[in-house]
Amino acid sequence: MRVLFVCLGNICRSPSAEGVFRQQLLQAGLDGLVDVDSAGTGPWHVGKPADSRATAAALQRGYDLSALRGRQVSRADFDRFDLILAMDHSNFADLKALQPANSRAELDLYLRRYQLDEDEVPDPYYGGADGFEHVLDLLENAGAQLLNEVRGRL
Ligand code: 4NP
Numbered sequence: 001m002r003v004l005f006v007c008l009g010n011i012c013r014s015p016s017a018e019g020v021f022r023q024q025l026l027q028a029g030l031d032g033l034v035d036v037d038s039a040g041t042g043p044w045h046v047g048k049p050a051d052s053r054a055t056a057a058a059l060q061r062g063y064d065l066s067a068l069r070g071r072q073v074s075r076a077d078f079d080r081f082d083l084i085l086a087m088d089h090s091n092f093a094d095l096k097a098l099q100p101a102n103s104r105a106e107l108d109l110y111l112r113r114y115q116l117d118e119d120e121v122p123d124p125y126y127g128g129a130d131g132f133e134h135v136l137d138l139l140e141n142a143g144a145q146l147l148n149e150v151r152g153r154l
Pocket residue numbers: 007008009010011012013014040044123124125
């Protein structure tokens with residue numbers, strides 16, 4: 001199974017989602033069975049490491065984002081991935097517009113898929129440190145649900 005997380009810049013939310021979920025897969029002993037990646041709808045941070053605030057907040061919880069580099073989502077991703085999970089409504093709309101008509105990938109809004117209290121992972125880029133903690137709280141909850149789903153699909 002192949003899962004792609006998508007946000008706007010691919011330096012805050014989606015790399016955090018990837019790092020959290022990779023760790024959850026590892027702890028569940030399922031890391032070899034699921035391909036995980038992340039990408040951004042925007043081009044600004046292609047080739048760049050994750051945001052230093054996101055990296056530091058993640059590392060404090062045991063998630064290592066240091067190897068991740070930004071990339072922009074492309075139409076080919078709709079062939080490469082089974083499940084593409086958007087962080088907010090705007091990312092979802094951009095992905096919907098990009099999705100080829102015959103694409104086999106399933107596109108969804110990450111938090112809505114699991115009916116968590118919030119629909120969106122809010123963009124922490126222009127805010128303070130608490131925004132990054134909130135992002136990680138949401139992603140840990142959603143990741144646990146996604147792990148359950150993956151277990152059922154393998
Ligand atoms: P992300 O956050 O979508 O969670 O990676 C952002 C990062 C950069 C920008 C916007 C959002 N930016 O405008 O450069």
